[in-house]
Amino acid sequence: xxxxxxxxxxxGLWLLLGLLAQGGALRARHLAARAPPACFVRAPRPxxxxxxxxxxxxxxxxxxxxxxxxxxxxxxxxxxxHLLVSSGDFVSHGEPPxxxxxxxxxxxxxxxxxxxxxxxxxDLYPRRSKDERIGGPPFERCFGPRRWALRLGPALLVGLDTxxxxxxxxxxxWLDQTLAAHPEVPWICVSHRPPFRFDxxxxxxVPDLAALHARLRARPPLLHVSGHxxxxxxxxxxxxxxxxxxxxxxxxxxxxxxRAFEVLEVEVGPDGRLGGVCRRAVRRRPDGRxxxxxxxxxxxxxxxxxxxxxxxxxxxxxxxxxxxYVPVVRHxxxxxxxx
Ligand SMILES: [Fe+2]
Numbered sequence: 339x340x341x342x343x344x345x346x347x348x349x350g351l352w353l354l355l356g357l358l359a360q361g362g363a364l365r366a367r368h369l370a371a372r373a374p375p376a377c378f379v380r381a382p383r384p385x386x387x388x389x390x391x392x393x394x395x396x397x398x399x400x401x402x403x404x405x406x407x408x409x410x411x412x413x414x415x416x417x418x419x420h421l422l423v424s425s426g427d428f429v430s431h432g433e434p435p436x437x438x439x440x441x442x443x444x445x446x447x448x449x450x451x452x453x454x455x456x457x458x459x460x461d462l463y464p465r466r467s468k469d470e471r472i473g474g475p476p477f478e479r480c481f482g483p484r485r486w487a488l489r490l491g492p493a494l495l496v497g498l499d500t501x502x503x504x505x506x507x508x509x510x511x512w513l514d515q516t517l518a519a520h521p522e523v524p525w526i527c528v529s530h531r532p533p534f535r536f537d538x539x540x541x542x543x544v545p546d547l548a549a550l551h552a553r554l555r556a557r558p559p560l561l562h563v564s565g566h567x568x569x570x571x572x573x574x575x576x577x578x579x580x581x582x583x584x585x586x587x588x589x590x591x592x593x594x595x596x597r598a599f600e601v602l603e604v605e606v607g608p609d610g611r612l613g614g615v616c617r618r619a620v621r622r623r624p625d626g627r628x629x630x631x632x633x634x635x636x637x638x639x640x641x642x643x644x645x646x647x648x649x650x651x652x653x654x655x656x657x658x659x660x661x662x663y664v665p666v667v668r669h670x671x672x673x674x675x676x677x
Pocket of ligand 1: 427530565567
């Protein structure tokens with residue numbers, strides 16, 4: 339092979355990889371425009387009179403979306419679930435294409451019940467830029483308000499935004515008013531970060547969530563469910579029962595995703611008393627189309643940085659006149675992270 343042939347081979351490969359990256363950007367643009375499927379919009383089915391309320395909670399899902407969404411439907415049906423609640427970190431990063439991956443996966447594998455979501459830090463912040471003004475709007479477009487209250491059968495379910503540092507401050511008055519409007523009603527609270535670091539020695543309090551713990555202490559819920567931490571915990575602090583639902587399907591490092599994930603099943607009796615709180619292991623079922631979407635969106639994301647920025651450039655020049663070029667959007671880097 340002479341020098342010209344080597345040069346032609348390198349240029350051809352460069353163009354091919356560039357077209358792949360630009361194809362990823364086209365798919366990302368398509369996913370970013372997806373509407374939420376019915377499960378995120380439909381009203382939850384209340385329990386029949388005299389029957390218990392069965393709630394299921396899913397912890398951090400993020401990168402596990404390709405293998406943990408397909409088996410949800412049968413698992414929820416077996417639990418006779420009325421409502422699935424995500425305790426946040428539902429998507430990998432807070433930008434519309436990542437939301438699109440999840441929406442498409444849920445559309446293909448309809449879980450069969452209504453789904454409600456509270457935001458986690460990954461839902462509100464894009465990669466390398468901890469700015470909730472970027473991830474907040476797609477969250478609200480897909481899943482509705484970041485804090486919500488839902489009366490379902492014997493219980494009131496309250497979802498709060500504790501995704502970032504001091505987010506709870508904005509909702510303290512709303513929580514007081516919501517609880518005051520439902521006196522005597524047993525309630526369950528769900529928020530992404532718990533008020534204590536149950537995964538650290540001594541389990542210290544989280545400073546910005548002291549006000550939340552004070553409110554829970556004043557009117558103890560049946561249960562507070564959270565995610566965020568990577569270790570399961572079931573603790574009672576000052577009369578408040580905290581469950582950290584840690585194994586919601588997310589994959590860490592080079593985990594190939596063969597191990598089961600967990601759904602937390604919570605039963606509330608018709609009299610409003612807490613019944614069983616059970617960790618149910620669910621076997622993963624891979625979804626090839628979601629893996630492909632994850633790969634393509636990752637290319638779209640990497641196109642902002644070296645070396646993919648250089649690899650994708652020539653293909654971009656070719657696609658521009660055809661109207662097939664997706665402009666690169668970069669966010670200012672802001673590193674402060676919620677503690
Ligand atoms: Fe988190």
